[in-house]
Amino acid sequence: MPVIRVPVNTRRCQLLGLTGSAALAAGGVAVGAVPVREALAPQSGAAAIGLAAVYFGLVLLIAAWALLGRTIRGPEAPSPRTLLLTLALWAAPLLIAPPLFSRDVYSYLAQGAMVEAQIDVYAHGPSRLGGPLTAEVAPIWQHTPTPYGPVFLGCAAAIAEFARSELSAGILAMRAVALLGVALMVLCLPVLARHCGADPRTALWLGAVNPLVLLHLVGGAHNDAVMLGLLGAGLVAALGRWPVLGAALVTLAALVKAPAALGLLAVALLWARRLDGGFPRLRAALATLGTAAAATAAATALAGTGYGWIAALDTPVSPQNWSLTSSLGRMTGAVLRGLGSGLDEFAVPAWHLLGLAATALAVLAFWKRHHLRRPVYALGLSLAAVAILGPAIRPWYVLWGLFLIAAAAPSGSVRLRRASAVLSGVLALAVMPSGFAPDDNQLLIAVGGSTLGVVALWCAYKLTVRASRAADKAPRPPRDSSTGDSSTGDSSTGVRRDARDTRPLGSTA
Helix, strand or coil: CCCCCCCCCHHHHHHHHHHHHHHHHHHHHHHCCCCHHHCCCCCCHHHHHHHHHHHHHHHHHHHHHHHHHHHHCCCCCCCHHHHHHHHHHHHHHHHCCCCCCCCHHHHHHHHHHHHHCCCCCCCCCHHHCCCHHHHCCCHHHCCCCCCCCHHHHHHHHHHHHHHHHCHHHHHHHHHHHHHHHHHHHHHHHHHHHHHHCCCHHHHHHHHCCCHHHHHHHHCCCCCHHHHHHHHHHHHHHHHCCCHHHHHHHHHHHHCCCHHHHHHHHHHHHHHHCCCCCCCHHHHHHHHHHHHHHHHHHHHHHHHCCCCHHHHHHHCCCCCCCCCHHHHHHHHHHHHHHHCCCCCHHHHHHHHHHHHHHHHHHHHHHHHHHHCCCCHHHHHHHHHHHHHHHCCCCCHHHHHHHHHHHHHHCCCCCHHHHHHHHHHHHHHHCCCCCCCCCCCHHHHHHHHHHHHHHHHHHHHHHHHHHHHHHHHHHCCCCCECCCCCCEEEEECCCCEEEECCCCCCCCCCC
């Protein structure tokens, strides 16, 4: 039996992804991270339908993204402009949906209100603020100081005014800030890819159209979007002729979230390439550090938050965090308790220390191997190691490294890109739309919605195969041996005409 190749084109991918995104947004109205006064009881029928719709939409969206990746490798690859249009099309339903997959946006608003009220966010959690806004923060973070830097807290404080009068206005404003970060990412990706010798279309597909970007940076309005946008802009400036601007922008990214500070290594190496004379790396390193110090002092003075974020970097992670080292620590602790050992309480801290040591070794290895030719790629691998081996992980943390790996990975790194794509698809399904851990009933509904999505995709595939076979079996018009064109004849008149001629018989030109 001949193999039927199902045609895949960009328009079909766009429509499939839009259907998934719309179903996800519609379901999120019922089961997303909505304000507590609007939340439905998890046992209600509307909540069950909404949760099933979310996972149905997720499966369709992930499938559309995977198929779009096939078109990039095909003979009719979409242009970067088409990929950006696809991103906008898939993101549109999420813009009007409630926050999804996390309640962090409420924490951002509460922290901004604390800064505005001159409460030390590095010493106190949102519970110190009190009021209705604090009630929206997830209980696990109520008493936790923030680890975010002054750049982001300054933005959050400016937005907090909107949240006081109308919570939905504050959420929209915070989402607008995240969208600005995503826009910067989108602008930087093709430029970084061209500088690093990568395909801009593949970079946009993996680093921007990625479901994790849509779900968590657009849908969840996470501040990682701002961090990555500023980091990408700083690297673009450093690759160009503006290393001072590059160092300043990367510093601002680190003053949103600290992991971006690793980008200063890439800026220093890129800056050293432009210096003549002796000790170019030392001079570039000193210049980068001086620029970073000046930018930090200016941003901190403008935000008025002080330098407490340095001490707050060791903010404790949630006890049930499912990072690799936390999971191994809990497993080890369970084994030690079963053996009657009193050392079980040290298992998680010990694994966290091992993870930090492994991260340091991995970062050193990446920079040693790639610092000369591919510093941006070394930075991407390093940020991926920080996210995966660190004491805490969320699905959107993977974007720290993935954003730069998409733009700078060598053309031969097919396995790495494929593994990154698979990981993105898996993590897109890993978090409930409410941001809370699921119970058994919710897990069953989520599996049911995902299964329904798979069934819908299978039915669509079978219908497409059937249509392809029918097209192959359809009789074709005879071919004129003299002209090589398909033609049809009128037996009563002896007139032959081209098959493409749609005029009625007997008509004249």
